Amino acid sequence: MVAMVTGVEISPREAEVLELVGAHLSNAEIAARLCISVRTVESHVSSLLRKLEVPDRRELARRAPEPAAAAPSHPEPVLPTRLTSFVGRVRERTELIQMIGTHRQVTAAGPGGVGKTRLALAVAAEAAGDYADGVWFVDLVPVTDPGMIASAVAGALGLGEQLGRDMTESVVAALADRHALLVLDNCEHVADGVALFLERLLATCPRVTVLATSRARLMVPFERVYPVPPLSLPADGESDAVALFMERAAAVGRPLDPPLRDQIAAICERLDGMALAIELAAARYPTLGLDGITAALSHPLRMLTGGSRADERHRSVRTTLDWSHALLEPADRALLRQVSVFVAPFTTAAAAEVTGGEEGLVADGLARLAEQSLLVVTASPGGTRYRALETIRQYATERLAEAGELDDVRSRHLRWCLAEAAGLSVVGEDWRARFDLVADDLRAALAWAAERPERRADAYALARHLAELTFTRHLTGESQRRYEQAAGLAAxxxxxxxxxxxxxxxxxxxxxxxxxxxxxxxxxxxxxxxxxxxxxxxxxxxxxxxxxxxxxxxxxxxxxxxxxxxxxxxxxxxxxxxxxxxxxxxxxxxxxxxxxxxxxxxxxxxxxxxxxxxxxxxxxxxxxxxxxxxxxxxxxxxxxxxxxxxxxxxxxxxxxxxxxxxxxxxxxxxxxxxxxxxxxxxxxxxxAGDVPGALRWARRLAGHPSLAEVGHRATCRLLMVDALAGDVDEALTGSVRFLDAWRRAGSPARTLFRPAVAGVAMIHGLRDDRDARREWQEVLDELHTPPEHTYGYGAVFDAMLLLHRGRAEEALERTAPDARQVWKWVTWIWHHWYVALRTEAAVLAGSPDARDRVAEARTTVAGNPVADAIVERAEALLDGDQEALLATADAFDAAGCRYQSARTLVLAGGDHAVRGAAALAGLGFAPMAPARRRTTP
Structure with missing residues (x-):
């Protein structure tokens, strides 16, 4: 199927990209929304610019169709898909939405199993319309290193690392002017890292709100704590706890009769309204019935005496987990506690290797644990995977330690991670996806091994593997840290x-x-x-x-x-x-x-x-x-x-x-x-005037995978080449990528980018697009101004534009210093261009020493096909030699400079000028102004 935009056919994917461009989303945001790479978005944007024949992204946004009346005016929240419905919590949702509307950082705090994550997700989904730039969810469970908080957030935002800055700086730059809600889930085990990240984020991103979930407050400025209560019980009126039990029990068995509500209410009261405990109990309904559940819970719950209410709630979850654990067969108990070492979803084969069990038996055991709601089943391209909810995983890990098996199982997990890392070193088509699936486990195994002197050799090997893998994965900040970590662990x-x-x-x-x-x-x-x-x-x-x-x-x-x-x-x-x-x-x-x-x-x-x-x-x-x-x-x-x-x-x-x-x-x-x-x-x-060669190297540089996420650095040289060659289409397309990436990177004021920006500004000047040129001049003003701008590329680009506008005397003034006076700034790229354009300006301005300048310039630029042709054109104009003048047009074409070729035809006058003007228009340039020349004696 194809879509139509003002009579032009575009693909369905291009239509999606166009709509999001019209909503003023960046390429990174579009990539995250459509689950495609940033480079793919850039390709679609380039294609749309060509198909719709518009010069830049601003015009492209204007061509985007108006959203349908029923379409949301805000980005859809990027939240995990709910596997089960959310029940109740009307009062809590209302209160929490009010809090995040008033305060910039709210922590939903409470014991494990109270339902913090589900509540936060419900609040985020309901409040999404209040945040113009989106809602983002970050699960911190797999993060074992407090220094990796920003990396996890960047992953959720679809950001890559920006060269020259760490991940925190990249995230802060991306969110600096965004009105967004960020949900950080399960912060307690990396609270120090979260606190440092939030202090930086909140101080520099004034329109970002953070909703965190944690078992304890984060102790950061601006924090407001919302204690998450248990689900409402019958004594409170309408009972969310009872509603949750009935819905979950019906999902795994058959609907419960209304007369059973009192019995269910009693169970929920004994479980203190703890959401996780209620869900685990409801999962047992088909096998035990309400009587069986009541009998099993009656005795253990008498342990609830003394201590704070929060401690009682925590113990009620532990009691329920103890009960669920006790009802398992011994083999399933062992399996549950052993797979708790996985921090990310794992396969049956991985579980078999870490537990030492036979794969078929392990598969049966995992299925039984999933049936009892002790594991969650997730789908992946590589097949079925399992994961334990964090509260259950922590409980199982404690059981693993109590059984005296922790070191043995973690050692097997470490060996599995080493084998996985070694296998990933052989790069295949799908290796990145495979790495992403196991990366958090590799990091967790390394964190464990690095603290144990007896595991130092394994820790070193895993750190080295991770350093190599993260470098190839373009996570260069982590790669550097891992190499440094490997150095500290080296023998x-x-x-x-x-x-x-x-x-x-x-x-x-x-x-x-x-x-x-x-x-x-x-x-x-x-x-x-x-x-x-x-x-x-x-x-x-x-x-x-x-x-x-x-x-x-x-x-x-x-x-x-x-x-x-x-x-x-x-x-x-x-x-x-x-x-x-x-x-x-x-x-x-x-x-x-x-x-x-x-x-x-x-x-x-x-x-x-x-x-x-x-x-x-x-x-x-x-x-x-x-x-x-x-x-x-x-x-x-x-x-x-x-x-x-x-x-x-x-x-x-x-x-x-x-x-x-x-x-x-x-x-x-x-x-x-x-x-x-x-x-x-x-x-x-x-x-050297080798435009085709420069174009070849620049394109290879722009396509280098290590620069995929830093489009401003990748494209800056290519933009210079396109500008000097006069390739409007490529310059405008590349400038979209450059500007978007540069803004996402926080608009770094690097002199490296000035020639590219000056070149794009010149292209807009040659097109007579004053608004666009003004925009790029403003970008230029944000960068440092070195002497090269005055005497090097700045003089070259300014002279080209002034000559196009017929202002030869101003061009001569702009290049007034002899190259030997400013050699330091015009050497390297700009020397021949400077000399050649200075010579042409002297001829067109009627300078008395124009002929001497031509003679000197011929010697200076000899061998440079473009500069040679510019000087020869200047001499032909000086001599009135039409044949020699037209010959330079062919020289420019051969050298890859179509703009200069068309300019030559205009300068030749007569019918040639008509052809030249048509050629300039075809390239996208405004008409040349008549050359105002004084005759030379």
């Missing part, structure tokens, strides 16, 4: 050093320079402790190099003196070790060159020494046979070649890095190097 300092190096590489993928630096120094300490002085030297040198290579990713950048001390110490201890010597050579090429100042002047100042250092680093790295070390050294060489003004050598060296890295297996260090190499190759190709 010796040598292994610890290896894990710390991996952690540093993951920090690099997260663009957190401070952590890269810290972890490399820690690795050096561990290597030194193990007696590996060469390894320590390499780590010290690498730490110094990091301070130079990735300086823009630091919050606190080490001082030049600090880096020089590291280089000196590394040089003294490297000895003859090839890897250490290569690392020291790279640090010298990086740190001493920048020095930290040796090359901070116009070309020619210390440039030969800079290149010599970099080439020596490359040669030493090549001898080690380590592609990653060689790639890092080649990066230093690209920088040196760029300072020297050797544009084409820079591009060739950048391509060498890609060749080195492409076939390497996935690893943190390899991923970090490849992403950096793709970025550099894109920029270097663009600087």
């Amino acid at each position: 010796g300092p040598s292994v610890a050093a290896s894990m710390l190096r991996q952690a540093a590489a993951v920090a690099g993928c997260r663009t957190i320079g401070d952590d890269m630096y810290r972890l490399r120094l820690a690795a050096a300490d561990a290597a030194r402790e193990s007696g590996d002085t060469a390894g320590a030297a390499a780590d010290l040198a690498t730490a110094a190099t990091i301070a130079f290579r990735f300086s823009t990713t630091f919050v606190r950048l080490p001082s030049p003196e600090e880096a020089l001390v590291l280089v000196s110490e590394a040089r003294e201890t490297a000895g003859d070790d090839p890897a250490a010597r290569a690392a020291v050579a790279l640090a010298e090429a990086a740190v001493l060159t920048d020095a930290f100042g040796a090359a901070q002047g116009p070309p020619g100042n210390a440039v030969p020494e800079t290149i010599a250092r970099a080439e020596r680093a490359v040669e030493l790295a090549r001898r080690t046979g380590d592609p990653l070390a060689e790639s890092a050294a080649l990066d230093a060489l690209t920088g040196a070649q760029s300072w020297a003004g050797d544009t084409f050598a820079t591009a060739a060296t950048a391509r060498r890095r890609i060749t080195l890295l492409t076939s390497l297996p996935i690893s943190p260090a390899g991923t970090h190097e490849l992403i950096d190499a793709l970025s550099m190759a894109t920029e270097a190709a663009l600087g």
Whole structure:
């Protein structure tokens, strides 16, 4: 089936996406709503932009159909599906809804089994219409690490980790301006982590309300506690407790006659109105009947004496659980307590392995436990799974300890987790789904093993597995923590050093320079402790190099003196070790060159020494046979070649890095190097005028799986290429992804993004879309303004727009400094573009020295197909050579710059101008203004 929007056919899925775009949901929210990936949403949005022929997301939202009259005006709440109906609690629901409407953080507190979760879900569903941006439910039962609260929330929101920020920052950024209700269920076992998370969330997200459930208050600012009472009993009038018993008993047997209400009421009174206890008792109705249940409960309930009312309620649940447990066959009792080690839904096969039972017998036992409401059955793509409600699981775990079986069963669970983790290391098509199903159990097993010295080796192995798996799963924040945890569990300092190096590489993928630096120094300490002085030297040198290579990713950048001390110490201890010597050579090429100042002047100042250092680093790295070390050294060489003004050598060296890295297996260090190499190759190709090559590398970078959740970082280079090539459709489509991802990430003020934003602003200027250009100029204002904006990309994009508008004199003024005056800012990508556009502006403005500029520019940009063509076009205009002028149109087409080709035809005048104007319109650009030129003497 297809849908129609103003006469255009779109798919049903595209229609759903369009409707949600019209509701102003972000791509991440649409993905969560439709249960698809963010990248899939982006593909649908791109398709809709093309099909409906609209330039941007704003216009796309205007094309969305009006919602049907009966359609909800707010997002549907993201809540678990109820397996059974909710009974009663009218007064409690009313009171709790009033509380969350008045207070920003409410904790529904009460003992296990009182019905906190069901009440919170009912309240969330009923109050959903009050929250314009949605209601979200987060089950914290599987979370065993207080530091993973934000990760659990992010998972519920459909958020991925944002590079350069932790999960808490990502969640806070996503919810900063949202009017939403967040339900955090079962907080008691991670209360400290919840408290820290909530303090941050509530302080920075003023329109977010949190409803938590816990056995105790969370002790956070703004908290209001709602004590959840037991279900109402007959003495209170209408009895919710009786209604619940009758409904659940009818569901597992047959409807009860009204005359039995008094007998049911007595049972409920003895169970103190505790919801879980009532449900467990009702599940026994088909086998015991009311008389049997009454008899079984009469004696144990006499234990309820003394203590607070809350303690009595807690004991009534325990008594009911004791009773349910006692009614089980011994084998089923053992099975219940042994499967309590699973924190996530588990399969029959997993239960058999952990309990040591035969799979068929275990399957029968699990079915019986489910029939008695002691386990919940859930469906999954891999088949039937079981889970115990948290109160029952905790009770069964206590029984496991009382039976003296806890260590044995947890040990088997740990072995099962190790085997699962090892199996997941072999990446298959469905491995992510399989990992997600067992991840919480892996984390729980690790938390248990890490506290037991006798399990240290297993804990280390599991931490390492989790570090590797979470990295491949793009949970890079957790991956870094797991590598650091593995380092702490390692059998010796040598292994610890290896894990710390991996952690540093993951920090690099997260663009957190401070952590890269810290972890490399820690690795050096561990290597030194193990007696590996060469390894320590390499780590010290690498730490110094990091301070130079990735300086823009630091919050606190080490001082030049600090880096020089590291280089000196590394040089003294490297000895003859090839890897250490290569690392020291790279640090010298990086740190001493920048020095930290040796090359901070116009070309020619210390440039030969800079290149010599970099080439020596490359040669030493090549001898080690380590592609990653060689790639890092080649990066230093690209920088040196760029300072020297050797544009084409820079591009060739950048391509060498890609060749080195492409076939390497996935690893943190390899991923970090490849992403950096793709970025550099894109920029270097663009600087050399190789637009098709730049486009190839930029698309590969934008599609890299590690950047799937950080669209602003993934697409920023691609937007630069699209802007300079004049590809309107691709630039507008990419800008939607960029802006959405950048806003979701909290609008980080990174200079890295400025060229892309300036390029998109220029595209809107060329389209004469003043509103859109103003919007992107505002984004540009939110970012830091480095000198490169004034003299580099800023001058290039501004000159292109001014020339399009016929304002050649202003374009000449914008590029007034000679490139040698501002070489530091126009080197790398912008040098040839700057020189070529400056030359064309001089010709079109009638500058007296235009011919001299043309002659000089021809030498400067020789070999760059785009810049060459711009300079040749300028010379043809100066000479009035129509044939030469038209030849540049073909050169631009061959170079992949359709905008410049169309511009050439307009400049040629006559019939050519008509064709050029049509070509510009077809590309999506506004008409060019007539070139206002003064004739040159």
